Amino acid sequence: MPTVNDRSNRSQAVWLSCLASGFRAALACTIVGLLTLYGPPSLRRQVAFPAFSYVTVILIVTDATLGDTLQGCWLALYATIQTVGPAILSLWLIGPARFTSSTTALAVALAAYVVALPEGTHLIAKRIALGQIVITYVIGFINGEHTEAVFHPMHVAASTAVGVLACVLALLLPYPRLACREVKQNSKQLAENVSERLKLYVKAFCAEDNTSALASISQAKSLAIGATKLFQNIKRYQESMKWERLPFRFLRSYYMNPVEKLQDLEIPLRGMEMAVSNSTLSYPVRLLNGDDQLLKEGLHGLEEHVCSIIMKQVNNCDNNPVSTVPESNAESVTKSLQTLQTSQLPTTTQDLPFYFFLFCMKLLHSKSLPKPTTSPTTTHVKDHVLVKKNNDEKLQNGLSFNWAMKVNTKRLVPAFKCSLSLGLAVLFGLLYSKENGFWSGLPVAISLASAREATFKVANVKAQGTVIGTVYGVLGCFLFERFLPIRFLSLLPWFVFTSFLRRSRMYGPAGGISAVIGAVLILGRKNFGPPSEFAIARIVETFIGLSCSIMVDLMFQPTRASTLAKAQLSKTLGTLHDCVDSMSLDHRDNNNNHNQADNLVENQKRLKMHVNELGRFIGEAEVEPNFWFLPFHSACYSKLLVSLTKMVDLLLFSAHSVRFLEQQSPNKIEASSKIDSDIELVKDIVGSSIKCFEEVTMVKSLAILEKELEKKNISYDVELGKSSSTNPNKVSDLDENAMEKIMSCYLQHSKEEIVGSKIQGGDGDEKESQLVLSLSALGFCMQSLIRETKQIEEGIKELVQWENPSSNINLVEISCKVHALYN
Known part of the structure; x- marks a missing residue:
């Protein structure tokens, strides 16, 4: 079983991660607050919607690296280009004074359909664009004839830009949080995890009784769960690494990523677990014809060799992976492999797990070895394929306008569903309260999902997150009504708390982000009326928006x-x-x-x-x-x-x-x-x-x-x-x-x-x-x-x-x- 030390280290790592994430999110929101509340009057006039600046921060900076933020800058720019131009044209042709609740909802629905339809547009870009659409059209309708057709959308763009700027500064200060560093740290932990599991499986195989074997197997299974999480972390940060290559070329060594090699080792490790967990395998394991002690020594020698290769490949920071086995180890490795050789087949089926374990051990050794050096011609071909692959990935990540605008017929229904839910949310929100109508559409806009979700659970955690975040914001305003700087400081513990919420099974990312936004929109603004009234209005509007979203989901995906x-x-x-x-x-x-x-x-x-x-x-x-x-x-x-x-x-x-x-x-x-x-x-x-x-x-x-x-x-x-x-x-x-x-x-x-x-x-x-x-x-x-x-x-x-x-x-x-x- 995992030791107290292991559990303590994991708890410490989670705490540090949540503290770091909360600190940077709080720093970004503080920067937005300083710029929108204490910045030059000319800047404050341009940033007319600080609430959306906070929303942009939460969409981009949540558990982000510098690479994520740089990508977010591009996505925000792309989203702004998608929405501001058509919005200026629409407001200029129709005139804000002519808008009604129904025409505003229709305009939002049509614009949302255009944004949601392309397949290649990144999800963050779609969320920012949909949020901009809600702010532009709904507030344009609320202000009526006082809305300027050109400057109103530009103010929305400026508010988005302030949020993006705050994200970049927060990820640079006090030192940049690099995705390549995160990948390297997670890869090192993963290598240690793989090595430890290998040792435990060999220990279980060489155990003298069932009790000792089961203890090692149980501990290895616990480590396997941790390995899955590490793989997920590495995969999540790999995309961000691409955005850090240009500004941080001097850190080229960080981009050596051994995760594919480590992932290949998972296959034989799972086989070794099957072998030692098999009910027909009896302990202690005996060779059919040979020296048991020699076999165990060979297994331990091969285990040490594989572990050393894994750690060297992870710790190697240059572009030349480990290509040779040290001469001092070559002889011992050869001897270890020879002890695993057997020319006698099992006589009964009860011996099959024994041989399967040896098969997996040799497979693990072969997969841990570095690939042979390729010729210049092969390298050139691989480089060409790699460039093509990178270009394809760029196309898929919204880096090409041509691909981003490509329409897939399979996207018609999801785009219409997004359009309808957002249009209905805005319509019913405005009918309930014209002044706060955009709060019903904004939660729907910024929570657009790329795939099918558990509709009722997601809506439930969003509602709960909004309520607890709003209540925290109201309490913060009540306690620190006259001390605006302290109100910003009170965001830090809340961001840390919501970092835990995002990682929990109960709330997940949807509930955690809703809780963050609920508190920030109250604590980070002023002159929006009594906090309690605003809180009630926003909770009701959020409920309206979520209800519309649930209704549309049930209409378009009625299958349980x-x-x-x-x-x-x-x-x-x-x-x-x-x-x-x-x-x-x-x-x-x-x-x-x-x-x-x-x-x-x-x-x-x-x-x-x-x-x-x-x-x-x-x-x-x-x-x-x-x-x-x-x-x-x-x-x-x-x-x-x-x-x-x-x-x-x-x-x-x-x-x-x-x-x-x-x-x-x-x-x-x-x-x-x-x-x-x-x-x-x-x-x-x-x-x-x-x-x-x-x-x-x-x-x-x-x-x-x-x-x-x-x-x-x-x-x-x-x-x-x-x-x-x-x-x-x-x-x-x-x-x-x-x-x-x-x-x-x-x-x-x-x-x-x-x-x-x-x-x-x-x-x-x-x-x-x-x-x-x-x-x-x-x-x-x-x-x-x-x-x-x-x-x-x-x-x-x-x-x-x-x-x-x-x-x-x-x-x-x-x-x-x-x-x-x-x-």
Whole structure:
């Protein structure tokens, strides 16, 4: 388990991060306050909307680096160009005095549609542009004939510029917060995390009893959660690094990012966890024929070598990665690798986890080694590809006007949804209170999402965040009514507190940002009337805006997340069936002449995407209100997700094994054909069951299925599905003895393959050992695929029983009914 020291270090890191984020946000808001309250009169006249300056600060500076802020400068400029020009033209042609509540809402809706429609525009740019649209048109309508068609939009642009300037200064003072430094620090922590997990897995493998092994495994699982967070942090800061290259070229060394190499190491680490966690592995682990102590020494030596390579690659700051193994270590590493060589296949399936662990250990070692130096020609080609990739990324990040204005037909509905929700929010907000009408549209504008969200949860946390932020602002004004500087100082603890809110599961980014804005808009301004009255008006207007947003969301995405989760489960099972079907030792695919390993990897990537999408829908469905619907069976879906995730990893390990076997056995021989027949048998068992599960999950209700059968007068033969040859769920009839028999045949055929393909030469022993490990790893994967299929069967049964509580669930019978109805 994690030590007290580890927990203390993590807590300290979170505190420091929140303090730093809160300090810079408070500094940026203080700069805005100083400029808008104490700046030169000429500047204050231009910055007519300090509230939007604060909003701009919160949109850009929240947990930002200097790279984020520099990108925010460009995005704010791009958003201003998008909105100010058309706004000046509209106000000049129509005239602010002619606007009504309905025409103002229509103008806001049309302008919002134009902004939301392009696919390539960055989300921050869209939020700033939508906020500018609300301020420009609604306040133009409120001021009526006193609104100047040209200078009014320019004042909105000036207010945005002040917010952007404050963000840049806050990220530079007292020293710049660089994304490259954040990436380097997180990469170092990640390398330490990977090294520590490797040590724990080796320690568990070499443990003398189950208790010691379980303790190490538990600690490694805890570290794996931390590794996921570190990967997310690095990915989040990688985009910002690109914006720091130009002004900070002298820090070129910081841009060496080893995260891809570290991410490759995650795959064998997950395999090692599977091996040591396998129920059939008994401790202490014993070699079939060899010296146990020598094996452990070899594992520890290889572990130390891999850890040293990882740390050197992370700590290496020049552009030349570690390319060689130190001579002093070369001999010991070779000796360590030799201890892992074995020419004897496992005699029983209980030994497969042992060999799979050694396979993953060697895979980890090969992935940790640096790539060989490329030739100048190859380097030139890679540079050309890198430039093209960077240009493509720039296009996708709103750096090209041509791409940003490109319209995708899939964007029509989301753009119309954004337009309608913003237009309705402005309309009802103005009808309720003309003076404060823009506060109903502004929360909707600045919270535009790029993808589907949990509508009710997000609206709930936004409302709660707005209320608690507003209440804090009112209390601050009450306590420090005559001391404006102290009011700004009171923002610092609030920013720190909301930094924790943003990281919490309860509120998240949406609730945290709403809480920040709620307090800043009261504490950072003056001459807006009694704070309590303004607070009540703003809370009501925010409620109006959120209600309109919820209503439009329900109109355009009425399908519940739980329904989408079940549909995605069916798609995932279908993709899993295709993935399992592509497992083979045939060296070429007749359709596209690709290696079977390559086909398996491609299908595995598609499966991984579907599993990730399923996880997203499950997360949304868990926080979705039930109302009068059947409650979402979160526990069952979570179990299914765990099994599917394991199968994704197992299929990838199968691809690694198949690739090596393809390389070592280019010519098909009789023994290989026997192994292939064993693989086909496992594919048939797993594939048929997965197909059955897919068909069962596509049934919305058993009662509806029965009615359809009666309506069409269709009969079905359940007994036909019970025979071993036609049973669609073959894994249900497979007990431990039958599975043991299948795997024993596979091991026997693998032994014949080893004997029949003796490799001559100096490296023959090494290749033979790798052949043994690859065949053993493939056997472990097939055995584990069958076990996970059984777990999925139990989960599907539980899910169908949950949805049909009065029915007796028989998956084979349901599958037969589906076949009878649709075939």
